[in-house]
Amino acid sequence: MKDHVKTAVREVLTNYLEQNKRRKTPERFAVLDAIFDFPSHFSLQELDEVLESRHFRVSKATLYNTIKLFMELRLVISYRAVGETRYEAAYGNVSHCQQICTICGRVNAVKSLPIIRAVEETHLRRFRKESFSLQIYGVCSSCQARITRQKNKKQL
Amino acid sequence: MKDHVKTAVREVLTNYLEQNKRRKTPERFAVLDAIFDFPSHFSLQELDEVLESRHFRVSKATLYNTIKLFMELRLVISYRAVGETRYEAAYGNVSHCQQICTICGRVNAVKSLPIIRAVEETHLRRFRKESFSLQIYGVCSSCQARITRQKNKKQL
DNA sequence: ATGTATGCAAACCATTTGCAATGAC
């Protein structure tokens, strides 16, 4: 992550802690730094391992507490995956569009400006939008081909 | 849920079970019926309670197995909420837009024709679109209010 | 008769909680 982003988020955290009379613990800054070093999303487990590798051990309880704080400051966003929650540094609003084959599970990124624009222009009442995640389900061409072959085979 | 839909999904299930030499157990049809009676999303716990109220007890293990089967047949879709998985009956190409609070996890349905149109008009190469699922993440008004209150309190 | 499906209870595992110890102020 670019240095000026890390400087900026450290400042956001510092300001918040000072203005709200909360403590500037080394743990909070170490976790923030580690989070903004991830190239993309991560699990709490993975965050733990990175800190471990930096010889900065932080308990699970503190990791959960700290991430919760960062989410309130919107320095981190999260989404639930199968089995665990995944997090992502929020350096601006990150959004994703993917096409997912419901048969083989293959995932591909989709780029669609009209979709992004449509989501941005959709007004939500009593809700501050921050990002979105779109999954388009269907059948990829390889699976379509395979199914067609199987059908033909059975009809013989 | 309209009767013709329930008839149709029962037929989908019956066909699948017969063609794949799997058993047409009363549990599977009772669970399918209960699922298509929910007006919207539900947890496994809630599904269990509905079946209980109908004096049709089904074990948790079977509920999970059955829902997994239905998800493969795409009669059910699911998404992970905070603390639990939530499910929803799906027949035909049902698409969903939801707003999800990243702090409390509350989920609300969103209706947006422009978004639906934008997704429909997006062409995907070598992929047959069937449905989509959109999660818009952000902070709901109650959480915004709670955070503001906490800040004010501490600043006193 | 066969083997799939169910029910039960234990196991699993991410997350939360309670509390004593630490350390930021």
Added chain:
DNA sequence: GTCATTGCAAATGGTTTGCATACAT
């Protein structure tokens, strides 16, 4: 010194698993 914060370990709770039993075919 005070009390927010941390670390530890136990508790929680949704989901999965293993296996004996039941039952659809």
